[in-house]
Amino acid sequence: MKKILFVVGSMRKESFNRQxxxxxxxxLKGKAEVSFLSYGDxxxxxxxxxxxxxxxxxxxxxxxxxxxxxxxxxxxxxxSYPGVLKNLLDWxxxxxxxxxxxNGSSVTGxxxxxxxxxxxxxxxxSRGKLKDLLEIMGMKVMENQVGVTINPEAWAxxxxxxxxxxxxxxKKQAEELLKFLDEE
Numbered sequence: 001m002k003k004i005l006f007v008v009g010s011m012r013k014e015s016f017n018r019q020x021x022x023x024x025x026x027x028l029k030g031k032a033e034v035s036f037l038s039y040g041d042x043x044x045x046x047x048x049x050x051x052x053x054x055x056x057x058x059x060x061x062x063x064x065x066x067x068x069x070x071x072x073x074x075x076x077x078x079x080s081y082p083g084v085l086k087n088l089l090d091w092x093x094x095x096x097x098x099x100x101x102x103n104g105s106s107v108t109g110x111x112x113x114x115x116x117x118x119x120x121x122x123x124x125x126s127r128g129k130l131k132d133l134l135e136i137m138g139m140k141v142m143e144n145q146v147g148v149t150i151n152p153e154a155w156a157x158x159x160x161x162x163x164x165x166x167x168x169x170x171k172k173q174a175e176e177l178l179k180f181l182d183e184e
Contacts, residue, residue, distance in 0.1 A: 002181045003033045005067035009074040009085035009126075011040050014158040016117040016150055017073035020170070023162065024071070024115075027174050037063055037088075045090040051098055057091050061106040064092060069111040069181045070139075072130065076118035079125035081133075093137045108138040113177045114145045115170075117160065122147030142180045146173045 006025065008018045025034045042056045043049060053061075064070065074081045092107045114130055116123025127145050134141050146169045151161045162170070 001031070001033050002068040002178060003035070003066065004028065004177070004181075005063060005070050006034060006036045007039075007070055007072045007085070007088070008036065009072065009082050011084055015075070016148075016154060016160045017075050017115075019160040020115065020117050020148060020162075021071070021073045023167075024170055024174055027171055028178075031174075031178060035063070035067075039088050040084075042088060042091060045087055045094075050094065053096070060088070061092065061096075064106045064110070067110075069113070069177065070107075071113045071115065071177065072134075074114065074116045074123055074126045074130055076116060076121055076123040076126040079121070079129075081126040081130045085130075086133075089133065089137065104138060107134075109140060111140045111142065111181055113142045113173065113180070115147070115173065116145070117148045117150060119150055122149045142177060144173050144176050146170055 006021045008015060008021050010017050021036070028034050037060065039060050042060060043054055072085070074085060093105050095101055095103065095105055112134055114127050116127045118126065124147055127147060131141050131145070148162065148166055154160050
């Protein structure tokens, strides 16, 4: 079975993107091995502490490298992805040895899917900008992205509700990711 590492771009305990990731994890049961990346403990990217590499970064890199693919679930903050996610990606884009750019990074060539839950935009701004960033980092981004608009009552009760159509879109995206991971 393929190993898919979920990266949720929000640290909020009841994050709508985490709720969505949990739904997709259920959909992938028996089809892929899914795990969630815990990265709330990593330091801010700072070249002064880059080498020797902090333990938290070594752990995160190891988890990323051990996955066949990533699935990033991003909220939208001011029409873009959150800073905490950007910080993680900045660390992951860095070489493992000083000035060793020829050998790439932990994410060079890594396949990735993008989804987003947000307000009216369905995270279109953050998904688009994230796609651009990931491609600059040398990652292979799956074309199909699914954006979800937060149901109005969720703002009060913290419960994301998906329509049957959105559930089908997510199921299709999960199936497409599995096929994408099998491609050479």
